[in-house]
Amino acid sequence: MKIGSVKSIIALVLIALFCGNLSAQNLLKIRKIEVSGNSKTKEEIILRELNFKLKDSLSATDIEKYIEKSKQNLINTNLFLTVNILYNSSDQFIDVYIALKERWYLVVLPEVLLADRSFNEWWYERNRDLTRLTYGINAKHFNLSGNNDQLKAKIMGGFIPYFELSYAKPYIDKRKRIGIRTGVFYSTQRTMAYRTWNDKLDFFVSEKRMRERKGAIFELRLRNALYHFHAINLGYTNTTLADTITRLNPNYFETNTNNQEVFSFTYDYRFDQRDNRQYPLKGRLLYTQLSNFYVKGGYNQTNIFGLYSLFQPLKKSLFWESSARVKFSNPKKQYYPLISGLGYSNNLVRGYELYVIDGQHYGLWKNTLKYELLKKEFNLKKFIKLSQFSTLPLAIYPNAYFDIGYIKNYYPIYSNSKLSNKLLKGGGFGLDIVTWYNSNVKMYYSINQMGERKFFFGISRDI
Structure with a gap:
């Protein structure tokens, strides 16, 4: 081997060793993780x-990124009002x-709910009828044993008497x-809405x-x-119905019966990298669900x-926020309680809040x-001595x-639908106010393609 070649090889080896030493010098080993302020929450839940x-061993250039991601994860447990992560580094x-700073975990509150899908339906469609209120006690413990386990009990009267008990x-x-959740309910x-x-x-x-209903x-x-x-x-x-309902809507259960037993199986998968699950500004969310409903009798x-x-x-x-949703279902002809189209929860075209559009398949794009x-x-x-309420966060x-x-309805005649099987468009301007315990107040003015213009209001909260 030539002397020049040997020198080249030696030089390459020295360069590799030098770069390796530099890389090793840039790696810092975590020597200590110290947690404070968790009087209730167990440390292993935090870690x-x-x-x-x-x-x-972390790269010195990536430490801030790891710290920020960990902070977001702790915030998204909904166990803490504030999260601060600091570090000291040496060579x-x-x-x-x-x-x-922990939240107030035990919440026992009188609760008044609307029996309708939303405040807006109650305000515009039900003439602000106060007899359509459901009221009672809602008790929740968000961290019962310090393991982020939740116990919930709800006892309601009024328009829809209701009882619920669950543990997660x-x-x-x-x-x-691996975790579990179990619960029972009766109402x-x-x-009631029969069609x-x-x-x-x-x-x-x-x-x-x-x-x-019980289940x-x-x-x-x-x-x-x-x-x-x-x-x-x-x-x-x-579910047991009065004869009156089955006479008014023979398609409610699709069979000559007043009782229906449904066994359901659902598989969910969620990939969640949002910075804040209640009001995200950065990140992404992928959610998929496969569900099967077996009705005793063969459906x-x-x-x-x-x-x-x-x-x-x-x-x-x-x-900027953009969300795309799709749903497919089979068979084409479905029992009325199992039809789920546009109009419930957040599955709607804004501007059509007052409509319920039945169908078997739909696609939705929100921006x-x-x-x-x-x-x-x-x-x-x-003014407030309790530490859990002594800080007021406010974002506007x-x-x-x-x-x-777009929603596909194979049987629009059953609901005399005019909005299914056509493209729906809506938009507008709004104002979101985010405060204590991720309470989110929404006020917005919407316009749909039929020229309808209305002011809408909504609120959601963690407690």
């Missing part, structure tokens, strides 16, 4: 949410300090991957009991990675649902541009939005 663990080691524990195994109704007509719910008013659920959950969530849900529901229905949402900061204080007008925390210690986001959707 489970971190993107790193004790004795891990070889890094010490991490996590300072937390995120982890039952040593590796903290009765006198006045959809002209894309609106049609109610039968009565002082006698028209419907009784139970059991859910097995798997979190095999920080952002991957799986769930298998088994459910049972028994089977299968639903497939998918959602993908992207939350993107555009520049300072300006954010929102929002501006962060204000984001600040106010210290209320002079003016926004503009545009949605399009």
Whole structure:
């Protein structure tokens, strides 16, 4: 071998060793993780949410990224009002300090709910009828044993007497991957929606009991990675109707019976990288669901649902949100209680809040541009001594939005639908106010393609 070649090889080896030493020097080993402020929450629940663990080696250039992701994960547990993560680094080691401020976990409140789909339907369609209120006690413990386990009990009277008891524990195994949720419920109704007509719910008013429902659920959950969530849900529901309802709508159960027993199986998968699950500004969400409903007597229905949402900061204080949803179901002819089209929860084209559009399949695309007008925390210690309420977070986001959707209905004659089987468009301007415990107040003015213009209002909260 030539002397020149030997020198070249030696030079390459020295360069490789030098680069390796530089790389090693840039890696810092986590020597200590210290947690404070968790008087109720167990430390292992907190450590489970971190993107790193004790004795891990992190690149010096990536430390801030790991810290920020871990902070977002802890915020999304909904166990803490504030999360601060600090660190000290030396030539070889890094010490991490996590300072937390816990929420108020036990909430027992009188609760008043509207029996309708939303405040807007009650305000515009039901003439603000106060007899359509459901009221009672809603008790929740969000961290019963310090393991992020939740116990909920609800006892309601009024328009829809209702009882519910449930318990959920995120982890039952040593590796903290497998969790469970179980619950039971019972409700009765006198006045009830017995069909959809002209894309609106049609109610039968009565002082006698028209419907009784009872059931139970059991859910097995798997979190095999920080952002991957799986769930298998088994459910049972028994519904009994008065003869009047089946006469008014023979398609309600599609059979000559007043009773229906439904056994359900649902598999959910969620990939969730949102910075805040209650009001995200950055990240993405993928959610899929496969469900099957077996009605005693031989009827089977299968639903497939998918959602993908992207939350993107555009520049300072300006954010873009886009969400696409699709649903497919089989068979074409479905029992009325199992039809789920557009108009419930957030599955709607904004501008069509007052409509319920039945159908077997749908597609929905929602887009929102929002501006962060204000984001600040106010210290209320002079007025409120409880630490869980002594800080008032307040954020205000003016926004503009545009949605399009389409729903396929194979039997529009059953609901005299005028809005199914056509492209729907709607948009408008709004204002979101986010405050204590991720309470989110929405006020917005919508316009749809039929020229209808209305002001709408909504509120959601964690407690």
